[in-house]
Amino acid sequence: MRVKRIFFSKSDPAKFWFRIMIVGLLLIYLWNAAFLYESGFKRWQAALFNSIFVSFVASLLSIFLGWFFSYYKYINEYLDKVVVSKTIIFFIDAIKSIPQVIGALTGYAILTNLTARDYNLSSFVLLILLSFILGLFLFVEAYDMFNERIAYYKDKDFISALRVLGMKESSIINKEIFYKNSRPYVIQKFASIFGEVFFLQASVDYIISVGLTLKTNLVSLPPTLGNLLARIDSKQDIFAIGMIFSNLSYIFELPFKHLQGLSAALTLVFVLICVYKIANALTEKLENK
Amino acid sequence: MKKIIVKNLISIGIISILFVVFIVVGKLISVSDKSERFVVIKELQEKYYIDIFDEEQVEIFKMALESYPIQHLNREKFENLLDEYKRYYFTNPKAKEGYTGKNLSLDYAIDIMLMFVKFCFIYFISFFSLYHFSKAIGFAKLIREINYQNDLTKFAILDEDEFLRKAKHFKLKKYLNYIISAPFYLFIFSPSYVAAYAIRSKFDSDSFLFLIFFAIFTNGALLYSGNRFYNMLKNEYHKGYALTALVKNLKNDYSDFNFLWLFSLSKKFKGSVLGSIYPAALSNFYLSLKEIGSFLITSLAIIEMALNIQNFFCYELLKCLLFEYYDSAFFIIFLLFVLVKANDIAAEILHYLNSLKYES
Numbered sequence: 290m291r292v293k294r295i296f297f298s299k300s301d302p303a304k305f306w307f308r309i310m311i312v313g314l315l316l317i318y319l320w321n322a323a324f325l326y327e328s329g330f331k332r333w334q335a336a337l338f339n340s341i342f343v344s345f346v347a348s349l350l351s352i353f354l355g356w357f358f359s360y361y362k363y364i365n366e367y368l369d370k371v372v373v374s375k376t377i378i379f380f381i382d383a384i385k386s387i388p389q390v391i392g393a394l395t396g397y398a399i400l401t402n403l404t405a406r407d408y409n410l411s412s413f414v415l416l417i418l419l420s421f422i423l424g425l426f427l428f429v430e431a432y433d434m435f436n437e438r439i440a441y442y443k444d445k446d447f448i449s450a451l452r453v454l455g456m457k458e459s460s461i462i463n464k465e466i467f468y469k470n471s472r473p474y475v476i477q478k479f480a481s482i483f484g485e486v487f488f489l490q491a492s493v494d495y496i497i498s499v500g501l502t503l504k505t506n507l508v509s510l511p512p513t514l515g516n517l518l519a520r521i522d523s524k525q526d527i528f529a530i531g532m533i534f535s536n537l538s539y540i541f542e543l544p545f546k547h548l549q550g551l552s553a554a555l556t557l558v559f560v561l562i563c564v565y566k567i568a569n570a571l572t573e574k575l576e577n578k
Numbered sequence: 579m580k581k582i583i584v585k586n587l588i589s590i591g592i593i594s595i596l597f598v599v600f601i602v603v604g605k606l607i608s609v610s611d612k613s614e615r616f617v618v619i620k621e622l623q624e625k626y627y628i629d630i631f632d633e634e635q636v637e638i639f640k641m642a643l644e645s646y647p648i649q650h651l652n653r654e655k656f657e658n659l660l661d662e663y664k665r666y667y668f669t670n671p672k673a674k675e676g677y678t679g680k681n682l683s684l685d686y687a688i689d690i691m692l693m694f695v696k697f698c699f700i701y702f703i704s705f706f707s708l709y710h711f712s713k714a715i716g717f718a719k720l721i722r723e724i725n726y727q728n729d730l731t732k733f734a735i736l737d738e739d740e741f742l743r744k745a746k747h748f749k750l751k752k753y754l755n756y757i758i759s760a761p762f763y764l765f766i767f768s769p770s771y772v773a774a775y776a777i778r779s780k781f782d783s784d785s786f787l788f789l790i791f792f793a794i795f796t797n798g799a800l801l802y803s804g805n806r807f808y809n810m811l812k813n814e815y816h817k818g819y820a821l822t823a824l825v826k827n828l829k830n831d832y833s834d835f836n837f838l839w840l841f842s843l844s845k846k847f848k849g850s851v852l853g854s855i856y857p858a859a860l861s862n863f864y865l866s867l868k869e870i871g872s873f874l875i876t877s878l879a880i881i882e883m884a885l886n887i888q889n890f891f892c893y894e895l896l897k898c899l900l901f902e903y904y905d906s907a908f909f910i911i912f913l914l915f916v917l918v919k920a921n922d923i924a925a926e927i928l929h930y931l932n933s934l935k936y937e938s
Contacts, residue, residue, distance in 0.1 A: 383593055386918045390876040391895070391911055394883075398899045488797070489876075492769055496883045496896065518772065530776035554772045561767045561798060569805060576813060 302570035303480075310563035314556070320544070321552050329549045336517040337556055343420045343513065344486040350424030351482045352475060355431025360462055363439050367458055381429055389426045389485075393493045396422030401497065401510070412511040419510075423486050423493075430485075434478045438471045477571035484564035491515035491557050517553045526550025582926045590919050597912040604904030605681060618651060619663045630660060682905040690894065690906070694913045697878070697891035700786065701917065704793040705874055708803055709867070711794065714840040715804030716859075717852070720811045721832045728831055770796040770877065771884035789881055797877045803870045810862045814855035823851050857932065864929040871921035875914065 314337075321330050358377055365374040384392070400418055404410055410418070439462065442448055451461050467475075494515025510516060517523055526547035533540045543551060622628045622639070629635050643653045651659075680686040730744060765773055770792040778788070794800060814820060824830055829850040847853035882892040891910065898907035 379589065379592070382589055383596075385872070386589075386593070386915050386922070387911065388872055388875045388879060388914055388918060390879050391892075391914055394896075394899065395907075395911070488769065492771075492880045492884065495769070495771060496880065499884060499886065524775060527772055527775045531778070554768070555764075557769065558764055558767050558772070562763055565767065565798060565801070572809065576809065 301574075303567050303574065306563050306566040306570060310560065310567075313559050313563070317552055317556055317559070321548065324545055325548045325552065332512055332517060333549070333552055333556075336512045336514045336553065339416060339511050340487060340490060340514045340557075341560075343416055343423065343490055344483050346417065346420035347423040347427065347486040347490075348479050348483045350420060351428035351486075352431045352479055354424060354428035355433075355435050355478075356467065358428070359432050359435035359439065360459075360467075362436075363462060364458065381432060384426065385429050387426070389489055390492060390496075392426040393423055393489055394496060396425070397493055397497050416511055419490070423490055427482055427485055427489070430482060431475075431478050434474055435467065435471075438466055438474060442466045442470060473571070473575055477568060477575060480564060480571055481568040484561060484568060487557075487564065488561055491518070495519045514553050514557045518550065518557070520549075523550030523553055527554060579927060579930055582930060583923060586919055586923045586926075590916065593915060594912070597908060597915070600908040601682065601905045601912075604906075604908045607902075607904055618656075618659065630663070636660070680906065681903055682909055686906065687909065690891070690910060690913070693889065693891040693894055694910075694917075698917060700789055700793070701875065701878060704790050704878065705871060705921075707790070708794050708799060708870065708874060710841070711800055712803035712807045712870070713860075713863075715800065716807030716811050717840050718837060719804075719808045720815065720852075721835055721837075724830060725833055725835075728833070766795060766801055767798045768796050769884075770881045774881070774885055785885075785887055789878065789887070792881050793874060793877050797880070799870075799873060799877055802873065803866075806866050806870070807859065807863050810859040810866075811852075811855060813862075814859045815851070817855075817858075820851055820855050823854055828854070857935070861929055861932040864925055864932055867925040867928070868922050871925070872918055875918060875921075879914075 318334075321333055325333065358381060362374050362377045365371075365377070397419070400415075400422065404415070442465075448461060448465065451465060452458075456465075491514045494510065494513045495518055497510065498516040498519035518527070527550045529539075529543060529547045530551070533543070619630060623630060628639055640653050640656065643651065643656055647653070726748060730741060730748075768776075773796045774788070774792055830852075832850075832852075847856060879892040879895075881887075882890045883896045887893050891913075895907055895910040898904070898910065
C-alpha cells in the first residue's frame with residue numbers, strides 16, 4: 290500500500306508520470322541486468338546516461354538562451370534601441386525557419402569534421418558541444434515563452450506601481466515577472482524542451498551513425514540511444530519485431546533474444562511518452578490556474 | 579495581409595543573400611569534384627563491362643584502341659586517364675563508395691529542384707492529413723470529456739449512489755484504457771525509423787505512401803498536434819462567452835454523436851456550444867500550424883535520412899554533407915528554409931482571414 294501511495298498517487302499527474310518514468314526505467318534496468326550480455330548492458334547504461342545528460346544540459350541551455358535573448362530584446366526595445374532589438378528578432382526568426390533536425394545535423398557534421406581533424410576532444414567535452422548545438426536550435430521556444438510572459442505582465446497595474454516606486458526595469462523583468470510569476474511556465478517549458486531534445490538527439494545520432502558512415506569511422510561519438518539503435522545488431526533486433534506479424538508467439542521470445550535493440554528502442558519511446566505526459570499535465574495545471 | 583507578406587518577403591530576401599554567400603563559401607571549401615573527368619572510364623565499366631582492374635582486359639582494350647581509336651581517346655590518353663583514375667580511386671573514399679557526388683551546377687540544381695517538388699508534394703499531403711486528424715483528435719477528446727461530465731451531472735442530481743458507482747466505473751475504464759492504448763502509444767511515439775524497420779526492412783523510391791504514413795503516425799506528431807488543438811478548444815470552452823451559452827441552455831449534449839463524422843472535411847456544429855467555440859479555437863490553431871509544419875518537415879527529413887531512401891530530397895542533403903559538397907548542401911537547406919517560410923506565411927494569412935471573419 291505504501292509503495293502504491295508513494296509512487297502511484299494520482300493527485301498530481303505530472304508527479305505521477307515522473308514516478309512512472311523512474312519505475313519503468315528501473316524495470317528495464319533490472320531486466321537488462323538479468324538478461325542482456327555484459328558489454329551490451331554497459332553500452333545501454335552509458336547510452337541512457339549520455340542521452341539524459343545531453344537532453345538535460347541542452348534544455349537548461351535553451352532556457353538560459355531564451356531568457357537572455359528575450360530579456361535583452363525587451364530592454365533594448367524599452368531603451369528605444371530599435372536596431373539591436375530588430376536584429377535579435379531577425380536572428381531568432383532565421384533560426385526558427387531552419388528545421389531543427391537540419392540545423393542540428395549541420396552542427397553535428399561540423400563537429401565530426403573537427404573531431405576527425407585530430408582535435409583531441411574528450412567524451413565530456415563532446416557531450417557538452419552536442420548539447421550546445423541542440424540547445425541552439427531549440428531555445429526559440431523558451432524565448433517565445435519568456436516574451437509571452439513579458440507581454441502578459443508589462444502593462445499590469447502592479448508593474449506600473451513598481452516603476453513608480455523606482456524599481457529598475459531589469460529587476461521588474463527578472464525578479465517580478467520571470468522569478469516570481471513565471472516559474473511554473475519555465476518548468477513546463479523545460480519538460481517539453483527536454484522531450485524534444487531527447488527525440489532530436491536520438492534521431493540525429495541515428496542518422497549520423499547510419500548515414501554519415503565515413504565520418505563515424507573516423508571519430509566515435511559518445512554512445513547514446515540513437516547510435517546504439519543504429520548498430521547493426523540492434524537494427525536486426527528491431528527487424529525481429531516484424532516477425533510477430535507472422536508468428537504471434539514470437540512476442541514472448543523477443544525480450545530474451547533481441548534485448549539490446551529492443552531495450553534501446555523501448556527506453557527511448559518510454560521516456561518520450563512519460564515526458565509528453567508530464568509536459569501535458571503541467572500545461573493543464575497552468576491552464577486550470 | 580500585405581504587411582504579413584512584405585514582412586516575410588523581406589526576411590526571405592535577407593536570408594537568401596546570406597545563403598548565396600554560404601553557397602559561394604561552400605563552393606570554395608568543398609572538395610573539387612574530379613569524378614566527372616572519369617566519365618569514359620565509368621562508361622567502359624558500366625556499358626562494356628570492362629574491369630579496369632583486370633590487367634588482361636585492359637591490355638586487350640589498349641590494343642583495340644591502337645587499331646581503332648575512339649573519338650578523343652587514343653591509347654596514350656587512355657593510359658594517362660587510367661593512371662589518374664586509379665590514383666583517385668585508391669586515395670578518395672568517395673570513389674570506393676561508388677558515389678558520384680556533385681558540386682552545385684545548373685543540371686544538379688534542376689535535379690535538386692525536382693526532388694524538392696516531390697518533397698513538397700509529400701509534405702502537403704502529410705500536412706493536410708495531419709491537420710484534419712489533429713482536429714478530429716481534439717474534438718473527440720473534448721466531446722468525450724463533455725459527455726462524461728454531463729453523465730455525472732445527471733446522476734449527481736438524480737441518484738448519489740449511481741453517481742459514485744459511475745465515477746468508480748469511469749476510473750476503472752480509464753485504467754483499462756491505459757492498458758489497451760499502450761501499444762498504440764508505443765507506435766505513435768516511436769521514432770519513425772524504429773517503427774518503419776519493425777514493419778518493413780527495405781525502403782526505396784516507391785515508398786511514397788509509407789513516407790506519408792510514418793510522417794503522420796510516428797514521432798509523436800499526431801498526438802502533439804491533436805493535443806494542441808484540444809487545449810485550444812478547452813481554453814475557449816472555459817471562456818466567458820461559452821459559459822454564457824451554457825447558461826442560456828445552448829445544446830451541449832453529444833451523447834448521440836457519431837465519432838466517424840469527426841473525419842469529415844468540413845466540421846460544423848450548428849446550434850451547439852462546440853459550434854461557437856470552434857472558429858475561435860481554429861483561429862488560434864492556424865498560428866500553431868507554423869510549429870506543426872516545421873515539426874513535420876523535421877519528421878520527413880528524419881524519415882528520408884534514417885531510412886536511406888535514395889533520390890529523395892533530404893537524403894541528398896545527407897550525401898552532400900557526407901561528401902563535403904557544402905555548396906549543394908547549403909542550396910538544399912535554403913530550399914527547406916523557403917518551404918518553412920511559405921508555411922509560416924500561409925499560417926499567418928489563414929489566421930488573419932479567420933480572425934477577420936470571426937471579429938465581424
